Amino acid sequence: MNQLLVYRCILIITFIAGSCLLYSCKDSEHYDITGDTENRVYLPVGSYTVNAYNKYVFSVTHTPAGSIGQNIGAATPVMCTHPASADLKVSFSVNKSLVDTYNAEKGTNYSQLPDGMVDFNTMELTIPQGQLSSADFLEFSIPAAKYSQLTDSAYLMPLEINSVAGTGKATVSSNRNVVYLMIRTSQTNVYSNTVAGDMVGTLISPRSGWSATLNADLGYGSLSNMFDGRTNTYWYVTPAKRVALTVNLNNTYPTIRGIRIHSYSTTYGLTSIRVSTSTDGNSWTSQGSASLSTVAAYQYIKFYSSVSARYIKLEVEGWKSASYVIMSEFDVYTSN
Template sequence: MKRNLIHRYQQLAAIVLIGIAFASCKKQASYDFNGDSDNKVYLTAGTYNGLAYSGYNFSVANTPGGIVGAVSAAIPVHSTLSATNDIQVKVTTDNTLVGTFNAKTGGTAIAVPDGAITLSSNLTIPAGQVNSKDSLKLSIASDKLATLAPGTYVVPLRISSANNASVSANQNVTYVYFTLVATNCYPSPAAADMTGAIVATRTGWTATLDATPTSGALANMFDAKTNTSWSLNPPKACTMTVDMAATRNAITGVRIHTSSTTYSVNTAVISTSTDGTNWTAQGTATLLNTSAYEYVKFYSPVNARYIRMNITAWKSATQIILTEFDIYQ
């Protein structure tokens, strides 16, 4: 009897101990970073689609009228767990990572020169939160952008320190990337963007092409008819030069007409000349092919007798067809 009583007490004690252990397990904290109980501070990085980087990505044009576009990013930091106390985070630029970025993208981006970047690098994740109450703010002033040569640039940003938390080992870097072009060509202008008026008289205008048209004649571009044309089949890169017979001042843009949007031009490198010998590059024009009329707009008006279009991309795999060529003054 005594032995049975002792055995029952032992069973009861075992059950109590199991219950305590189970309750203790239930009280343990749960963590949202692969079971890591250490709070980690991290940056959200951009993504890579093939060799293309999609993150803090900007485009800037250096035009005769000044900088168009901006480089301005606001980047928060995060923690994997709610902060027990305020977490002070410092982010700095790290140009040693330019090569890492280029290896991932297959690009040739270069670092921004010292002194060009404005950076507010100290951030706070408040107690009880997982996101910073403020954002790292990075910008490059227009006067600084104007001093840069055309090209692609990258600003690598790294978390350099954090208190009351650890810095993530594999998510402590992000990149700000931008492309700078020197151009006098407005991007993808529509009819409503054009200024000035179409020049009505095109007497004596001629054109040449460094390829043999498949059909039609280049002179058809100056007959005021949209049902006459020249075509190139199959399409290929080609250079068309228009001679307007005399120098025209304050040209604000160009209008071309294609037989339909199917056979339109996508991009063309534009240059101008007053004598046919000395040429001024105006930039690469991106043409909006949502209608049969396509436009090139100049940020700053140009004086020219000759306008050259080096056609580099087109919409159809079948042919290019042009029917009319006009300018705005």
Template sequence: MKKISTLFYMVAGVLSVLGTTSCNDDESYDFPGDSMNRVYIKPYTGNDFLIVHTPVMSTSSFDLKVPAYVTRGHSEAIKATLAIDNSLIDAYNTANGTNYEALPEQALVIENQTVTIPAGSYYSADSLHLAINEEVVSQLRSETGYLIPVKLVSAEGGNAAVSTNMNSSYLVAGVEVKTGMIDDSASDQNTQGALVSERTGWTAYVEESDGVTVNGEISSLFDGNSSSEWSASSSQPFHIVFDMQKTQNVTAVTAWYSYYGWYDYCSFSQGTKMEYSQNGTDWEELGTVPYINGKNVVLYAPVPMRYIRAEIPVVSDWSGTKASIKVGEFNVYVK
């Protein structure tokens, strides 16, 4: 029994030492057989970026900072250099069944290609910064999108070497071309300009004379009192035309009603098609209303218009299937 007891405590002592050594080494990422301090970058796991083209402007959400990391502690600074390596695109497309294109060289703004990992740190103090060049963003219209491969190309100091398996990261920038002026990603907080304060003479009418049931006075849309509502409904889609009497540089259209005074809803349902005109005869597309959590239909930029025409679609809700609209107040934001 004495020998068994002694053996038990000897094994327990060895395990205790091993456990302590393992905890102390966790932070250093000390891989057996590799004497180098490996510099690496993490694979990008966020959402794809987007280049958006509208009739008046082109924008891009592509803006990213890429830091570098090391596997071990080190007593001197390490310099790591990163670059865009388009030679990786073909292999990526083959492996993933994609057809991404390379961005033109002048399309990227690149800052801090060489970053510094300070002594004792496990990541760089600065980062590679990538963004789309605003001067050429309007030319970026690939139908399949763009791939931006970031690669570590060198590491110096602190017994450092580039990682053999974590040395690249792939970024995707898709392209979306919008035909209308309605910003389907905007909210009320993105509305620019100011509400028109003088609406004297403003009016509206339903183009279809038959089959549309109307309740309320059209003048209530412009009286400053949201509780005086006007509504219209039909079994078929119909059109409402709003006449502002003169040309306005419109940045957003707001038509809303109040639900028993508790919450304000946009009067235009999702799928409402909107057009604008200067003379009430020749119409141009404004866009299709997205789902709106608020009151305003926000435009990408100011659009000069006097008339606004809305095609009210047939939708299904708790009250049935029909085309309908309820408006407490109608106005526009202008710049």
């Protein structure tokens, strides 16, 4: 009986406390967060955003036959955080000083793009009254004919919102007011995705006296298997990993046009190789990285310009199978 009375008292006290809480909530019923009432003009996120930097990233590769790469260009609107109370005229400029700021913060060494390199369709956009975004786009691009002028390793162009004009009240965002055009360049003397029909020259034969070294322990076979003319003898490293194979051709060939390797099976095809050449085994010249076609067990690397070499180094950078880096034949194309 006493326990029942205690239980009823607890229920009554809980009810009174809850009622008081509800009453106090009625007295303070406005809890909405107002947020930023300022209408801020900003640039939307570009193709790539890294560490809060709004970037469009492209690459250019220089070859002896010319400079190639992605179509360098982008288009961006400008936006505001609240509907514009009147038309907003937003102007842009290239702020070269931000290149030094970026380099100092990131420890990088990007160059400024030369004047006149980038084509713009306009340097002003309009956000119409009542809208959150401009009706038009700011377009910028670099013609492919100018790629050869990009001789530094990397470039950065900061495109900044310069000002906002018009009767509508708005201000430029302090952290979303810049978009960066980033271009990385590289040099190569090797084609990518070469197949048998692309190759020129003739295979060197015989391969007597050829030898090889590898900077990893073999899981099976002998490196000499690459020179025996049989595709069913091989060597492999397991599991697959980056390795460097150096082949001594036992003679300097002045007009090497390409390389053929056999990876035993398409299952174990290599996907990426960096090639270097040397005449003495000490001083090396990088010929570039090649993406390899994996449609056949024979895989090919073709040079844009012929090279003179006695030593060829293949640094394996990619593979289809995680189980093996495997090779059964190594051949070289040369021309007379």
